Amino acid sequence: xxxxxxxxxxxxxxxxxxxxxxxxxxxxxxxxxxxxxxxxxxxxxxxxxxxxxxxxxxxxxxxxxxxxxxxxxxxxxxxxxxxxxxxxxxxxxxxxxxx
Numbered sequence: 332x333x334x335x336x337x338x339x340x341x342x343x344x345x346x347x348x349x350x351x352x353x354x355x356x357x358x359x360x361x362x363x364x365x366x367x368x369x370x371x372x373x374x375x376x377x378x379x380x381x382x383x384x385x386x387x388x389x390x391x392x393x394x395x396x397x398x399x400x401x402x403x404x405x406x407x408x409x410x411x412x413x414x415x416x417x418x419x420x421x422x423x424x425x426x427x428x429x430x
Contacts, residue, residue, distance in 0.1 A: 339391040350364055361401075
């Protein structure tokens with residue numbers, strides 16, 4: 332099933348979080364609420380607006396996912412990297428300068 336999920340950044344930590352069906356935010360992609368129609372997208376956007384107003388998250392945006400038996404898998408490489416929660420460059424790697 333193709334769907335969208337709402338991704339944002341937690342305002343306190345800056346980490347990527349996903350909107351759950353209960354209206355909370357989770358770092359676990361598998362807990363994200365799927366939106367497969369415009370009505371659900373609108374409901375999730377309303378929930379994200381409340382979170383923005385409550386200084387909980389910033390920059391909410393829908394991302395495309397493929398829904399599999401194991402849960403959602405981001406359609407784009409960029410979002411798969413973000414979902415892993417690991418930076419692509421680590422300052423402690425030899426030969427890579429921290430800026």
